[in-house]
Structure formats: C-alpha cells, structure tokens
Amino acid sequence: MDYKIVIDAGHGGDDPGASGNGIIEKDLNLKISNYMYDRFRELGIPVKIIRSTDETISPTERVDRVLDAFGNSDDVVVVSNHINAGGVNTY
Ligand SMILES: [Zn+2]
Known part of the structure; x- marks a missing residue:
C-alpha cells in the first residue's frame, strides 16, 4: 500500500505548549x-502539513485540516509532533 503522510506541528500561535531550557515546544514542533x-x-x-x-x-480546525x-x-498516516519538557537529571 502506498501511504500518504499528514504532518501536524503541535500547538502554535497563542498556544506555546511546553517550555524549558529556552526551548518553546511549538517552535521545535514546527x-x-x-x-x-x-x-x-x-x-x-x-x-x-497542517x-x-x-x-x-x-482543535476543531486542526482536525478539519x-x-x-x-x-x-x-492509507493515510497522521504524525502529530509533540515534545514534553520532562524532568531534569542533576547528576
Ligand atoms: Zn504538545
């Protein structure tokens, strides 16, 4: 089967998502x-690409897109990119 790919960059605009270490999730997702x-x-x-x-x-517009x-x-594969801030190891 030949697949078609839909890529979704999570968050964006007024919705920054997670942040840490100077990185904002929406920017890295993009x-x-x-x-x-x-x-x-x-x-x-x-x-x-969404x-x-x-x-x-x-959320409604995202699903529509x-x-x-x-x-x-x-045959459609949707990849929604997200990055979590996660924890920090100090050792
Ligand atoms: Zn996210």
Missing part, C-alpha cells in the same frame, strides 16, 4: 515538522 515535510517530498512520498508557520489553530489533507482512509 522545525521538526517542516524538516519531515521537506524530506518526505524529496523522497517522492505524498505529504501535507501548519508551516507559527499560527493559532483551534487533517481530514481535508487526504481524507480519512487506511
């Missing part, structure tokens, strides 16, 4: 997602 998008395109794999800039997207990308079928 970097990772844009990299993945470019790489899948280079490989000739059908791919769409947001490619720092924009606010409501996912469904608008390639529809809802078994």
